[in-house]
Amino acid sequence: MSIAHVYKRDHINTDEIIPARYLNTDNAAELATHCMEDLDTEFVKKCKPGDCIVAGDDFGCGSSREHAVWALQGAKVGAVIAKNFARIFYRNCINCGFYPVELANATEVIKDGDEIEIDYKKGIINNKTQKKEIAFKPLPDFAIEIIDDGGLLNNIKNKK
Amino acid sequence: MSMTITEKILAASAGKNKVEPGDVIDAKIDCIMCHDVTTPAAISMLKAKAVDTVFDSEKIVVTPDHFQPAKDIKSAELHKRLDDWAKEKKIKNYYPIGKAGVCHALLPEQGHIRPGEVIIGGDSHTCTYGAFAAFSTGIGSTDLAAAIATGKLWFRVPASMKFVLNGKLSTGVYSKDVILEAIAKIGTDGARYKAMEFVGPALKEMSMEARMTITNMAIEAGGKNGIIGFDDITKQYLDEHLKDKKEYTVYQSDPDAKYESVLEIDCTKLEPMVAFPHLPSGGKPISDCAGLKMNQSYIGSCTNGRIEDLRIAAAIMKGRKVAIRTIVVPATPEIWKQAMDEGLFDVFYSAGCVLSAPTCGACLGGFMGILAAGEKCVSTTNRNFVGRMGSPKSEVYLASPATAAASAIEGKLADCRKYMK
Known part of the structure; x- marks a missing residue:
């Protein structure tokens, strides 16, 4: 079961996802305790394993810190669904084996608290609460391959 | 077939005659910038995956900068991991403390940036180096690890946006004001995934320092890279700074x-700008916002911590006193020494500023000038996100060194032009 946590905000930046005052570590479990702290101090408490974040435009803008993805992974966030993503964050997600789902009307078709299921390869979000299927454009094959391998470095190693 | 400078550099890096926006290419990397926040993780990943190699120990430049000198035990551990690795891999261009500086000021100054090259770094402001007619972009730790091991990285060729800087900057108006105006016009995602190419007569008159302030902030509009063509000013800087490889x-x-869009900015009409919280796109002309009370002024960072910036700030502060706490951070040891030799330290001391060692420091809320809840800081840095320089309830106002200096004197946002008659 995956619950959607909806933030109707554009430009949620990596400083909000993991503030720089915590960048003196690269330990995912430690970073996870501060995940989304400057946006929502309750997030870590209410996020259950597999839950999703839903947001507006330009999610993950700002600093290139991959710590933002590690914090989300450490907090057991299943995926981020956003209208669109900032470039470096998007790349970092794929490189870490974490799904960025681009959906043009994300914050309109998914309500806070909705129960959803995502089929990443087919590009379908099943909104169980609203009993609706929502289509999105799946990632290109090479990116899905990287995610399936558990990230870019495993992918490079597997290809050798 | 015609190409932009970005397309030409990426095509050459992939051994192709021609690329188009949207093409995915495998680029050969010419230079990798490594610092203390994102590189230790990359090193650990490489060790964990047993691909712990370095593609070329002469093409990697290492400097601690974000939390240096170490601000606490955990950052000291990061520095130790970076230091152990740089020594183990015999990294030729390693700048440990004493030589370390804010990466994007240090690499051009020490002659590591060359036109036509592909440069990457584990830092979003790596786009700074595009001022030297190079393709330069920021990446995360995993890409950094992959590039360190293989010397290659895939890129999607970005479409280009052209920014024409027309006219001539008036007294008191600087390249920082130009880039704040450009970002205010297109928004923080106005150039998402795009190359931002800057041209025009106003740019031709800018020093390399001033140009770097513009390309530095390309990422604040979501740009993949910022880039400026080569001219006599570029050549002169390179003649003075390149050391080992001069070709x-x-x-x-x-x-x-082909450009996806063209935006013209009339620099003649531009005023000093201040970007209001909490996005770099919140730029307003000073005439609309002068008088807002500040608690701190911060002059430094990869955006505006170079010698020219310190000279501009010192010229305004000379013979005056600051009304609020003011922190001056020369970006590299060379800049620090030059500022001292030129007597700028005396000016800052007499004005009541505090001077720091080169560090990214408070720009990203690390240390050396953190804000309390409710405080406002006028800052020459590049981001004013929530909590960027400290408490999530503090506020950051981005401006030029001249505006930050004038505002320090008055204790409120001030028009620097009245100190420049």
Whole structure:
């Protein structure tokens, strides 16, 4: 079961996802305790394993810190669904084996608290609460391959 | 077929004659910038995956900068991991403390940036180096690890946006004001995934320092890279700074190259700008916002911590006193020494500023000038996100060194032009 946590905000930046005052570590479990702290101090408490974040435009803008993805992974966030993503964050997600789902009307078709299921390869979000299927454009094959391998470095190693 | 400078550099890096926006290419990397926040993780990943190699120990430049000198035990551990690795891998261009500086000021100054090259770094402001007619972009730790091991990285060729800087900057108006105006016009995602190419007569008159302030903030509009063509000013800087390898390839955009959009900015009409919280796109002319009370002024960072910036701030502060706490951070040891030799330290001391060692420090809320809840800081840095320089309830106002200096004197946002008659 995956619950959607909806933030109707554009430009949620990596400083909000993991503030720089915590960048003196690269330990995912430690970073996870501060995940989304400057946006929502309750997030870590209410996020259950597999839950999703839903947001507006330009999610993950700002600093290139991959710590933002590690914090989300450490907090057991299943995926981020956003209208669109900032470039470096998007790349970092794929490189870490974490799904960025681009959906043009994300914050309109998914309500806070909705129960959803995502089929990443087919590009379908099943909104169980609203009993609706929502289509999105799946990632290109090479990116899905990287995610399936558990990230870019495993992918490079597997290809050798 | 015509191409932009960005397309030409990426095509050459992939051994191709021609690329188009949207093409995915495998680029050969010419230079990798490594610092203390994102590189230790990359090193650990490489060790964990047993691909712990370095593609070329002469093409990697290492400097601690974000939390240096170490601000606490955990950052000291990061520095130790970076230091152990740089020594183990015999990294030729390693700048440990004493030589370390804010990476994007240090690499050009020490002659590591050449036109026509592909440069990457584990830091979003790596786009700074595009001022030297190079393709330069920021990446995360995993890409950094992959590039360190293989010397290659895939890129999607970005479409280009052209920014024409027309006219001439008036007294008291600087390149920082130009880039704040550009970002205010297009928004923080106005150039998402795009190359931002800057041209025009106003740019031709800018020093390399001033140009770097512009390309530095390309990422604040979501840009993949910022880039400026090669000219006599570029050549003169390179003649003075390149050390080991002095050859480079100059690429220029074709006259009929394709741009997704063209934005013209009349620099003659521009005023000093201040970007209000909490996005770099919140730029307003000073005449609309002078008088807002501040608690701190911060002059430094990869955006505006170079010698020219310190000279501008010192010229305004000379013979005056600051009304609020003011922190001056020369970006590299060379800049620090030069500022001292030129007597700028005396000016800052007499004005009541505090001077720091080169560090990214408070720009990203690390240390050396953190804000309390409710405080406001006028800052020459590049981001004013929530909590960027400290408490999530503090506020950051981005401005030029001249505006930050004038505002320090008055204790409120101030028009620097009245100190420049």
